[in-house]
Amino acid sequence: MSSAGTTVNRQIVLAARPQGLPAPDDFRLVEGRVPEPRPGQVLIRHTHLGLAPAARLRMSETQSYAQPMALGDVVYGQAAGEVIESRHDGFRPGDSVVSINGSWQEYSVCGGAALTPADLALAPATLWLGLLGTSGMTAYVGLLDIGRPQAGETVVISAASGAVGSAVGQIARIKGCRAVGIVGGAAKCAYVVDELGFDACIDYRAADFAQQLAAACPKGVDVYFENVGGVVRDTVWPLLNQNGRVVLCGLISEYNDAQGAGPGWFPLLTKRLMVQGFILSDRLERRADFVRDMGAWYQAGRIRMREDLSHGLEQAVPAFIGMLQGRNFGKTLVKL
Amino acid sequence: MSSAGTTVNRQIVLAARPQGLPAPDDFRLVEGRVPEPRPGQVLIRHTHLGLAPAARLRMSETQSYAQPMALGDVVYGQAAGEVIESRHDGFRPGDSVVSINGSWQEYSVCGGAALTPADLALAPATLWLGLLGTSGMTAYVGLLDIGRPQAGETVVISAASGAVGSAVGQIARIKGCRAVGIVGGAAKCAYVVDELGFDACIDYRAADFAQQLAAACPKGVDVYFENVGGVVRDTVWPLLNQNGRVVLCGLISEYNDAQGAGPGWFPLLTKRLMVQGFILSDRLERRADFVRDMGAWYQAGRIRMREDLSHGLEQAVPAFIGMLQGRNFGKTLVKL
Numbered sequence A, B: 001m002s003s004a005g006t007t008v009n010r011q012i013v014l015a016a017r018p019q020g021l022p023a024p025d026d027f028r029l030v031e032g033r034v035p036e037p038r039p040g041q042v043l044i045r046h047t048h049l050g051l052a053p054a055a056r057l058r059m060s061e062t063q064s065y066a067q068p069m070a071l072g073d074v075v076y077g078q079a080a081g082e083v084i085e086s087r088h089d090g091f092r093p094g095d096s097v098v099s100i101n102g103s104w105q106e107y108s109v110c111g112g113a114a115l116t117p118a119d120l121a122l123a124p125a126t127l128w129l130g131l132l133g134t135s136g137m138t139a140y141v142g143l144l145d146i147g148r149p150q151a152g153e154t155v156v157i158s159a160a161s162g163a164v165g166s167a168v169g170q171i172a173r174i175k176g177c178r179a180v181g182i183v184g185g186a187a188k189c190a191y192v193v194d195e196l197g198f199d200a201c202i203d204y205r206a207a208d209f210a211q212q213l214a215a216a217c218p219k220g221v222d223v224y225f226e227n228v229g230g231v232v233r234d235t236v237w238p239l240l241n242q243n244g245r246v247v248l249c250g251l252i253s254e255y256n257d258a259q260g261a262g263p264g265w266f267p268l269l270t271k272r273l274m275v276q277g278f279i280l281s282d283r284l285e286r287r288a289d290f291v292r293d294m295g296a297w298y299q300a301g302r303i304r305m306r307e308d309l310s311h312g313l314e315q316a317v318p319a320f321i322g323m324l325q326g327r328n329f330g331k332t333l334v335k336l
Helices: A055-059 A125-129 A134-147 A163-174 A186-195 A209-216 A230-239 A252-257 A266-270 A280-299 A313-324 B055-059 B125-129 B134-147 B163-174 B186-195 B209-216 B230-239 B252-257 B266-270 B280-299 B313-324
Strands: A008-014 A027-033 A041-050 A078-086 A096-099 A107-111 A115-117 A154-158 A178-183 A200-203 A221-226 A240-248 A274-277 A307-311 A331-335 B008-014 B027-033 B041-050 B078-086 B096-099 B107-111 B115-117 B154-158 B178-183 B200-203 B221-226 B240-248 B274-277 B307-311 B331-335
Touching: A008 B313, A027 B313, A041 A096, A041 A125, A055 B313, A078 A125, A096 A107, A096 A125, A125 B331, A134 A163, A134 A221, A134 A240, A134 B280, A154 A163, A154 A230, A163 A178, A163 A221, A163 B280, A178 A186, A178 A209, A186 A200, A200 A209, A209 A230, A221 A230, A230 A240, A230 A252, A266 B274, A274 B266, A280 B134, A280 B163, A307 A313, A313 A331, A313 B008, A313 B027, A313 B055, A331 B125, B041 B096, B041 B125, B078 B125, B096 B107, B096 B125, B134 B163, B134 B221, B134 B240, B154 B163, B154 B230, B163 B178, B163 B221, B178 B186, B178 B209, B186 B200, B200 B209, B209 B230, B221 B230, B230 B240, B230 B252, B307 B313, B313 B331
Parallel strands: A154 A178, A154 A221, A178 A200, A221 A240, A240 B274, A274 B240, A307 A331, B154 B178, B154 B221, B178 B200, B221 B240, B307 B331
Antiparallel strands: A008 A027, A041 A078, A041 A107, A041 B331, A078 A096, A096 A115, A274 B274, A331 B041, B008 B027, B041 B078, B041 B107, B078 B096, B096 B115
């Protein structure tokens, strides 16, 4: 390990783009130089790296939500450490910080935007890479702002023993929800229930995974916090209740062969898409606004609708069948 | 055709559950009696029926968002007509009304909740079944409240010449958006552009549909108002921009064989699910709230996170590979 003052900065660089699961040969350990901070930057000696599955996305050539790494780049990742030298007014040597793109190396320079202070009086440095870092914040924002759990609802979390998932379930409990985890293996199941306090946890490798999950969600699933995709998602899917919310945070099981196009789920994640199923009868409180606006637009000649009019009750049947075949042209009406 | 005063009410009932596309033999014309309104109800003589593809969903035995019809039921649908007899304080004989479940018959009784007045001074009765009825309101609420179009954005609408789609595109234009329709056939294309004023319209039956659609959306697609599903959706999908919104209003092309379960899109519609792709970096304005809450929960012992700690920079690679295989247990960290 290097220590402060040396000019050697050991780094792990991307040597080849992984095909599927990364292999050790896709990476190479090199010795670089400790960089000099420019004005507005600090030099950090890393004490810890924080690894996250999303880094896999940057190893592919395909654009996802993050820029792909170039071959030879130091591998992207977060780091916690100590400021060694500062040319930034907000940080002094000795400060504990987390850098969002410290990368897999012993030293990095970083500007203020990617840097957050790590208050060691509140929690140790490693927690600022986890519970109080982007993992915890992903759980917090994703569950509360997108999942919007209500007390008494059931929240299901995949990868529930992981950094994000474990925080999601605990926040769900704090908010009065039933938290049901999904993990791989009995040890993780026990940990999630016994130590984190989830109401239940199911091993997706179990032969009767679907039955166990359904039994653990007797009132269905209101919020699904999705980290993994694949068969886990497909098993949760039929259990979702009306007005359920799916927080699509990760698709770890699909990262190794993600293509980033097509009609599947991957673009939902990388493009932050929102898909909302919608039935008018849930939203009738908007009727007065609708009649006011549409009436005005109609009377001003700004909007119109073609009518596809059949005559006589008997014509309802062929008109209906034709409509399902796309043979109607405009609003399908039958005049009696 | 019956006239007011007769006791015969001709009705079309569901004779058999359609297999795939409905056939004429799935329906039967019968003669019923004109019903008597109970207190709080009115008797309506129908002048027009409004047909909508969603009625197909009720013809299957599977529960969708609506109760299935029973065999022998008068076929579900909306009707416009005139109040013949009223036992409801809000309506008088001669009033023009729309009943949301008048069904395919000549007369119906209806309580107040399913009844809306049709102001003929504002628009003719047929418009109260279309542009000013549930079709128009579906367009209005779906586009404005869920799609949230911003001026300058591109809105793509499938089934663009239909009742809902044609209103969506015109509202999009009113809101300053580029409106691009998708329809089947050249006549509908011409109508949508020439008469409704959409910026472009593409025939999905064209051999180069995908290329034409991409060319019509040079800045990608910000809002997709989905009425049909299937290959049309799959073609729009790669064009969606970051933070795009998909208003899932219908899946007409899938109604004839919908199953209502599994991981596909159908439950998204029938259960009004919301799926939101989510990347933390878009939501950093929540950081202060997060640190306040999570810090307090952590210090109160209400939340914790297991750490999966490796030692030494070289261990970053195996730790990362293991994490992608689910072999980590908690937040994956490397101590340097």
